[in-house]
Amino acid sequence: MSTIQKRFTGKKVLVTGGAGFVGANLVRQLIREGAAVTVLDDFFTGRLDNLRGLDGQYSLVQGSVADPFLVQELVGKSEIVIHAAARNIIASTRNPFEDFNTNIGGTLNVLMAARSAGAERVIYTSSASVYGNPRYLPINENDSISLLTPYAVSKFAGEGYCQAFYESYGVPVAVVRYSNVFGLGQDPHNPYCGVVSKFMSSVAGDEAPCIHGDGQQTRDFCYVEDTVEATLLAALSPKAEGEVFNIATGVETSVNNLVNMILTLYESPVKPVYIDRRDIDNIRRRVLNIEKIRRALRWTPSFTLQEGLRRTRVWLESPGSTPTSGK
Numbered sequence: 282m283s284t285i286q287k288r289f290t291g292k293k294v295l296v297t298g299g300a301g302f303v304g305a306n307l308v309r310q311l312i313r314e315g316a317a318v319t320v321l322d323d324f325f326t327g328r329l330d331n332l333r334g335l336d337g338q339y340s341l342v343q344g345s346v347a348d349p350f351l352v353q354e355l356v357g358k359s360e361i362v363i364h365a366a367a368r369n370i371i372a373s374t375r376n377p378f379e380d381f382n383t384n385i386g387g388t389l390n391v392l393m394a395a396r397s398a399g400a401e402r403v404i405y406t407s408s409a410s411v412y413g414n415p416r417y418l419p420i421n422e423n424d425s426i427s428l429l430t431p432y433a434v435s436k437f438a439g440e441g442y443c444q445a446f447y448e449s450y451g452v453p454v455a456v457v458r459y460s461n462v463f464g465l466g467q468d469p470h471n472p473y474c475g476v477v478s479k480f481m482s483s484v485a486g487d488e489a490p491c492i493h494g495d496g497q498q499t500r501d502f503c504y505v506e507d508t509v510e511a512t513l514l515a516a517l518s519p520k521a522e523g524e525v526f527n528i529a530t531g532v533e534t535s536v537n538n539l540v541n542m543i544l545t546l547y548e549s550p551v552k553p554v555y556i557d558r559r560d561i562d563n564i565r566r567r568v569l570n571i572e573k574i575r576r577a578l579r580w581t582p583s584f585t586l587q588e589g590l591r592r593t594r595v596w597l598e599s600p601g602s603t604p605t606s607g608k
């Protein structure tokens with residue numbers, strides 16, 4: 282049996298968006314590692330259920346990152362801030378102004394508060410959406426940025442503020458750019474990667490999975506436990522300060538391949554059906570270069586897509602259980 286490292290013992294960590302998919306997985310691991318965690322969430326897409334089994338082990342504050350006074354108070358009581366609160370791409374496309382308030386205004390609030398409180402580290406969770414349709418693959422951190430959605434604009438604006446606060450005021454920030462995260466706790470309605478659990482629920486119910494477009498679009502699917510570990514390393518390592526890291530696997534997978542893997546996992550004879558492409562599916566290919574984080578933080582993904590899918594299936598089939606680390 283492996284022993285859990287207690288890298289965060291006694292550390293006061295604020296996780297904004299901590300009731301969301303990635304946020305709740307971060308909270309769970311931080312608690313395992315001894316952190317005193319506070320969650321700030323307005324439950325826009327977050328759910329208390331994501332934090333099931335952790336009652337009494339963390340503090341919950343229901344409120345918005347767009348509230349500067351609340352953010353000031355909570356950041357003031359924390360040593361590390363992991364800023365994962367955001368309006369997602371669907372909400373953002375519907376209402377860019379709300380996205381602006383949360384994704385840009387909320388990030389500015391976090392950084393202003395971190396500056397005045399002298400936070401030890403701020404982690405900003407950005408997105409590979411900022412690369413748009415890349416000219417070269419795999420995508421490096423310093424490749425060109427192409428902002429094709431209001432969501433990409435707001436996530437990149439947040440990054441810009443992080444860089445500016447690091448350069449102008451010395452706020453110790455690190456930016457992690459996630460690709461498509463999937464796994465335990467994932468809501469099938471999550472627009473980034475809800476696709477994995479959507480396909481799984483269809484296949485489990487002997488229904489045909491619906492693929493938007495021709496299925497040749499590719500993504501870089503990263504299992505959530507790997508994403509969490511990379512984020513926590515960025516929160517701890519002095520080498521992460523002021524840096525931007527891709528968090529992904531470096532493996533390009535088409536949606537057709539993903540569906541085939543799920544059909545194989547379930548030994549299902551059903552055939553996928555193809556439907557219209559959605560507005561938010563305007564990225565044709567995506568795979569990220571992860572050499573930078575591999576070298577700087579010695580992080581490398583531990584789970585293959587097949588293994589991540591297998592674990593996600595186990596979790597989906599036991600809804601009463603809470604996510605646990607198999608590592």
Ligand SMILES: NC(=O)c1ccc[n+]([C@@H]2O[C@H](COP(=O)([O-])OP(=O)(O)OC[C@H]3O[C@@H](n4cnc5c(N)ncnc54)[C@H](O)[C@@H]3O)[C@@H](O)[C@H]2O)c1
Nearest residue numbers: 298300301302303323325326327345346366367408462473
């Ligand atoms: N999941 C992915 O594949 C992915 C990919 C790229 C980037 N990201 C980034 O990772 C972070 C977490 O994403 P996720 O997949 O967990 O999404 P999620 O929607 O599950 O989590 C976001 C959380 O933020 C909360 N929130 C939204 N607006 C808020 C506000 N104004 N104040 C306080 N809380 C608020 C939501 O209620 C939710 O709990 C986000 O910053 C997102 O942009 C995720």
